[in-house]
Each structure stands twice: as structure tokens, then as C-alpha cells.
Amino acid sequence: MLGGRGDSCGIVDGMRKLSSKQRERQIRRLARARRRQAAKNARLAGTPQVILVDRWGELRRRIKETTPPKEAPLRVPIGGGRFRRTLLFYAPNAMNLERDYSSTMGFIYQLRRQAFELGNFSNFSRVNVIADLSTCASIDLPAALLTAAEFDRVRRVKNIRPQIYSDRWCDDVRDRMTELGLPDLVAATNKPRIPSHKLPDIEFVRFRSANEIDPVEAAALQSEIAAKAGIDDPATLSSLEPLIEAVSNAHQHAYPDDEGDCQLPFQRRWWAAGEFNRASNRLRFAVYDQGVGIPKTLPKKGYWGRFQSLLSDRNLELTDADLIAGALDVGRSATDLPGRGLGLDRIRKIAEQMPNGRLQIWSGGGLVRYAGKGSQQPADWQRVNLSAPFSGTLIEWQFDLAPSDSQ
Amino acid sequence: MTVINVASQFTRTPGGRYKTDGRFSGEEFREKILEPAYRSGAQEIVVNFDGVLGLSASFLEEAFGGLVRRHRPEKPLLLKKIKLTATRPYLLPYITLTQQYMRDA
Numbered sequence: 001m002l003g004g005r006g007d008s009c010g011i012v013d014g015m016r017k018l019s020s021k022q023r024e025r026q027i028r029r030l031a032r033a034r035r036r037q038a039a040k041n042a043r044l045a046g047t048p049q050v051i052l053v054d055r056w057g058e059l060r061r062r063i064k065e066t067t068p069p070k071e072a073p074l075r076v077p078i079g080g081g082r083f084r085r086t087l088l089f090y091a092p093n094a095m096n097l098e099r100d101y102s103s104t105m106g107f108i109y110q111l112r113r114q115a116f117e118l119g120n121f122s123n124f125s126r127v128n129v130i131a132d133l134s135t136c137a138s139i140d141l142p143a144a145l146l147t148a149a150e151f152d153r154v155r156r157v158k159n160i161r162p163q164i165y166s167d168r169w170c171d172d173v174r175d176r177m178t179e180l181g182l183p184d185l186v187a188a189t190n191k192p193r194i195p196s197h198k199l200p201d202i203e204f205v206r207f208r209s210a211n212e213i214d215p216v217e218a219a220a221l222q223s224e225i226a227a228k229a230g231i232d233d234p235a236t237l238s239s240l241e242p243l244i245e246a247v248s249n250a251h252q253h254a255y256p257d258d259e260g261d262c263q264l265p266f267q268r269r270w271w272a273a274g275e276f277n278r279a280s281n282r283l284r285f286a287v288y289d290q291g292v293g294i295p296k297t298l299p300k301k302g303y304w305g306r307f308q309s310l311l312s313d314r315n316l317e318l319t320d321a322d323l324i325a326g327a328l329d330v331g332r333s334a335t336d337l338p339g340r341g342l343g344l345d346r347i348r349k350i351a352e353q354m355p356n357g358r359l360q361i362w363s364g365g366g367l368v369r370y371a372g373k374g375s376q377q378p379a380d381w382q383r384v385n386l387s388a389p390f391s392g393t394l395i396e397w398q399f400d401l402a403p404s405d406s407q
Numbered sequence: 408m409t410v411i412n413v414a415s416q417f418t419r420t421p422g423g424r425y426k427t428d429g430r431f432s433g434e435e436f437r438e439k440i441l442e443p444a445y446r447s448g449a450q451e452i453v454v455n456f457d458g459v460l461g462l463s464a465s466f467l468e469e470a471f472g473g474l475v476r477r478h479r480p481e482k483p484l485l486l487k488k489i490k491l492t493a494t495r496p497y498l499l500p501y502i503t504l505t506q507q508y509m510r511d512a
Contacts, residue, residue, distance in 0.1 A: 212429035215422035219460045244463040248423040346464045 091136035095143040102387050104143050115154045134168040142396050145288050149271040151186045164188045175199050181206035203228035205274035218243045229276045242350045246395045250289035286396040293364035295323040321366030321383035354399035363393040409449040414458025424465035433469030441474050456493040467505045472512035
């Protein structure tokens with residue numbers, strides 16, 4: 001459970017002054033109508049339901065159950081017939097971008113909507129927003145990175161420090177998010193009551209974030225990945241280059257100055273994390289940015305012609321997935337300056353070179369997967385058109401380490 | 408002959424392309440290290456990559472490709488003058504890559 005707190009909202013009914021009971025009844029009526037509308041919208045859109053909570057006693061009991069009295073800052077009823085609006089929405093059972101993309105992104109959309117888009121609740125400090133992760137049984141690395149980055153953006157833009165109540169989270173989710181460093185990333189105001197337990201066989205590389213291409217930070221990330229994987233010389237891991245390339249792409253291309261139609265605030269940051277599974281000897285790490293996405297940053301002139309001819313040679317229609325795959329094939333990206341966009345090509349090299357390598361890129365409305373030559377899958381791009389747009393770009397690498405590497 | 412050791416004279420962690428991108432960029436390396444070495448009139452400039460933890464394409468292209476672009480009339484001379492070396496196997500592909508960027512610039 002993660003939420004922000006602030007003052008209550010006043011309710012005005014035209015020029016008529018209402019008694020507290022009338023006001024409360026009116027709010028409940030409005031809440032019911034809004035809940036019905038939200039449920040209808042959710043049914044139509046297939047997204048998780050937003051619940052505007054008006055059963056305050058129930059919510060208070062729930063909050064009391066999950067937080068000790070001394071640490072119970074989420075006091076929803078504020079007395080005198082006044083109360084604070086609270087929005088509660090739930091995470092899906094499995095937060096996994098590969099297996100359940102629509103539900104996972106539905107949760108992320110809800111968070112974005114509550115924080116940045118809903119007019120009535122745009123002042124985030126005046127409502128409680130509870131993103132309930134207790135309904136989530138499992139979360140994989142890309143989804144964890146995406147979720148943590150969204151929470152981080154909300155707290156930076158709205159200038160709030162969230163509280164995390166992870167008591168009722170599933171053990172796997174709590175341990176994973178805590179080991180990855182969610183409380184530190186979002187500067188949570190409280191510490192988890194239940195300490196996390198190290199998951200057997202999994203070493204986590206904690207969330208990192210910066211707003212520039214910081215090679216020292218990237219090298220530290222590589223060193224941490226190597227240390228977790230038990231590799232003596234981090235340089236032999238060859239992960240620094242794709243990390244810097246991904247971060248460079250995020251920094252140089254993801255947040256164009258002239259992109260005026262983006263509804264969400266840019267933070268011009270990148271986030272990264274990783275994990276090493278001892279049992280399978282498999283390493284995975286990911287970099288995420290919240291920019292406009294690769295398809296939108298492709299050149300509109302210059303190399304665009306070459307790019308289009310390459311795609312037309314293959315008889316492709318220009319979906320976002322094709323654009324991403326094409327950008328990596330052509331090795332060019334946003335600018336037409338000499339030598340620009342070379343990094344996209346380098347990003348896939350590690351997936352090609354390492355055993356059982358795999359690269360996945362979610363960006364715009366597309367997902368592309370690339371399996372290296374040593375992989376069981378064919379060494380070519382697999383293109384998937386996403387059911388809902390993925391704002392930003394998430395690049396994930398996975399590969400096996402040779403047994404001697406990880407000793 | 409001028410010998411440049413990137414790790415000891417610049418950084419073990421080269422970064423992105425431009426100075427505006429962050430620390431230890433290719434532009435910074437070109438301006439602070441490569442250009443002065445070229446202007447000094449040395450017969451040969453040996454750039455040694457040993458010790459760096461990794462190199463990005465943006466860094467290499469801007470540093471070496473950028474140098475060629477800035478001195479385009481002297482491109483053949485530059486290609487002859489600059490020697491790239493490394494003893495660690497994982498760094499050898501970067502030498503090929505850098506030479507390609509200089510040729511393509």
C-alpha cells in the first residue's frame with residue numbers, strides 16, 4: 001500500500017450552503033455515481049476498476065489492521081462530518097509485462113491517472129491515493145522497475161514522500177521490492193515493519209536513477225551486477241557498453257524539447273535495476289526511461305528515406321514494433337547528425353554475444369524481442385503490437401553466465 | 408610519439424557523446440586530450456584503452472570520428488597517425504569499431 005496525504009477537499013454545491021450531513025450525503029451520492037461510472041468504464045476498457053472509497057469505517061478498520069496505532073498516518077475520517085477523499089486501486093495478481101501486459105499496464109495507468117490526469121484529483125496532496133499491492137502475488141523485474149519509476153516520478157513531480165505499508169503484501173513481492181530498494185528510491189517516510197528476507201538463489205541489483213549519462217554510476221551498476229554474479233573482473237561482463245548506450249539513448253533522444261503533446265510530466269531521468277538467479281545462472285538487467293519512445297524519435301528526414309526503403313524491402317507495414325526493430329537494424333535514431341544512433345545497434349550486441357542472450361524493448365505501441373544466436377529461439381526480431389501504449393522505453397537484457405564466470 | 412592512456416589520463420569510465428550529456432564525454436576527451444596531442448605535431452599518437460571498464464559507441468564516435476570531421480582535409484594523415492592499442496581481449500572489438508568510425512567520419 002502506498003499513498004500520499006494532505007488536507008481534505010471542500011465540496012461546494014452552487015451557492016447553497018449545506019449542512020455537514022447534507023454534504024456527506026451528497027459526497028456519498030457523487031461517490032456512488034462515480035464508482036458506477038468507473039466500473040462501467042473499466043468494463044468497457046478492460047482495465048482495473050478505480051474504487052472511490054466512501055465506506056470510511058471499513059477503510060479505517062482496514063488501515064488499523066495493516067498499521068500499528070503509532071504509525072497510522074492515514075486517518076481518512078477527519079471528524080466533524082469531514083473526511084479526506086481516498087482513491088484505492090489494486091495491483092493485478094501477476095505483474096508481468098510479458099505474460100499479463102494489459103493488467104500490469106492497467107495498474108500503471110491508474111497510478112498515472114490519479115496522479116496527473118484526473119481533473120478533480122489533480123492536486124495530489126489533497127487526496128489519499130492508495131496503490132494496493134497486497135493483491136499482487138508476483139512481480140518480475142521489468143514490472144518492478146516500471147512501478148518503482150512511476151512512484152518515483154509521482155513523488156518528484158508532486159513533491160510528496162509516500163508511505164509504504166507492505167505488511168499485507170505477498171512475501172515474494174515484499175521481499176523483491178524491498179531488496180530492490182523501493183523505500184529508498186521513493187524516499188518513503190516510514191520503514192517496512194516486516195523486514196525483507198533474501199529470496200533464495202536470487203541476488204538483486206538495487207534501483208538506480210539519474211538525470212544524466214553518468215558513467216561512474218553506470219560502472220558502479222556494472223560492478224554491482226558483477227559482484228552479485230560472483231565475477232571478479234566486472235569489465236569482462238561487457239555490460240557497461242549496453243548500459244551506457246541505453247542511458248545515452250534515454251538522455252539524448254527520449255525527452256525531446258519540442259514534444260508538446262505528451263500529457264505526462266517529463267523527469268528526464270532513467271532508472272535501472274538487475275537480478276542474478278544463481279539456480280539458473282542467469283543474469284537480467286533493465287533500463288527504463290519515461291520519454292516519448294523510440295518510434296516517435298525516429299528521424300523525419302535524412303536517414304528516414306533509407307530506413308523506409310529498408311522496411312519496404314522486407315514488405316513491412318510501419319507498426320511501432322517494426323519501427324523499433326528497423327531503428328535497431330538501421331542503427332540510426334533521432335538526429336540526422338553524423339554518427340548518431342549508433343548505440344541502438346550496440347544495445348543488441350550483448351544479446352548476440354552472450355550465451356542464450358535475449359533482448360526485449362518495450363517502446364511506444366510496440367515490443368520487440370531479440371534472441372541471440374546461442375539462444376533456443378531464432379536470432380531475429382520478434383515484433384509484438386501492444387494492446388495499450390507503453391509510454392517510455394524499457395530495455396531488458398537476459399543472458400546466461402558461463403559456470404566459470406560466476407564462481 | 409605521444410602515448411595517451413585513456414584510463415590513467417582521462418577516466419576508467421568513459422561516458423556519452425557531448426559534455427552536456429554528463430561527465431567524461433567523448434567531446435571532453437577530444438578537446439582535452441586528443442586535440443592537444445594532435446596539435447603538438449607528434450609523428451604518432453598511440454591511444455591505449457587498457458584499464459577502462461567499457462566504452463560506448465557514442466564516446467568513441469564523438470572523440471575519434473569527431474576529430475576526423477574537424478580536420479577533414481587531413482583525414483588520411485590522421486588515420487595514419489593515430490594508433491589504437493589494447494592488450495585485454497574484451498577491448499579489442501572497440502579498436503575495430505573506432506577505426507570504422509574514423510573511416511566513416
